[in-house]
Amino acid sequence: MKERSIDSLISRLRIRVKEQNLKNTSQRELIMAAMYKHKGHFTPEEILAFAQKEEGGKNIGIATVYRALNFFEKEGFVVSISFGADGKKYELNIKExxxxxxxxxxxxIIEFESDEIEKLQEAEAAKKDFVIKDHAxxxxxxxxxxxxxxKGKN
Ligand SMILES: [Zn+2]
Ligand SMILES: [Zn+2]
Structure with missing residues (x-):
């Protein structure tokens, strides 16, 4: 089940932070809230700009954003999309x-869903006795x- 509200996301974040004995920082929550507000796929720099516009977000730096995103990704709160040498974009993991x-x-970035592709992946994994936990x-x-x-250039 996917969380739809920012409140449930934040409370799940707090649980994960507590379980790992991390310091509960308001900046981490603020970054999550900023991502929630803007929904989409963003670079860390774009997320930083969003966070800095939030109340109390002025002093957030890029290192804090990177740390938060790494944590969010490890915990499944965000998914990242790789651009090769150009880096990554991040999306809050709240959609189907x-x-x-x-x-x-x-x-x-264009999103798509294909039941057919999903089923083919399942079938290929089953052939190899592989249990899919996640895929991108x-x-x-x-x-x-x-x-x-x-075309115009040529
Ligand atoms: Zn294009
Ligand atoms: Zn997406």
């Missing part, structure tokens, strides 16, 4: 499962807009 197409020209499919390519732009 979906996969991503990533434009390598402009960085646009990322398809890299060039989006519609960038295809047009490229």
């Amino acid at each position: 499962h979906h996969d991503h197409m990533i434009c390598t020209e402009c960085g646009k 499919m990322q398809i890299y390519g060039i989006c519609k807009d960038c295809q047009k732009t490229n």
Whole structure:
């Protein structure tokens, strides 16, 4: 079941923080709340900008954002999408499962869901006696807009 409200997310975050004897920082919660507000796929720099706009977020630095994102990812609060050398974008893990197409020209991310692909993955895993816990499919390519732009250049 996916959490839909920020309150349930924050309370789950507090439980995980407590279980690991970490210091409960308001900055970590603020970063999560900022991500919740903006929903989407963002770079750490973009998340930093969102967090700094929040009340009490002015002094948050990029290192704090990276630390928070690493923790969130480890705990399953966020999923990351890799852009190779360009780094990662992060998305709060609150939607139903979906996969991503990533434009390598402009960085646009297109979400998709395919029952067929999901079923094929299950079937392939079963053949290998592999139990799927999670998966992320990322398809890299060039989006519609960038295809047009490229044509214009030639
Ligand atoms: Zn593009
Ligand atoms: Zn997504």
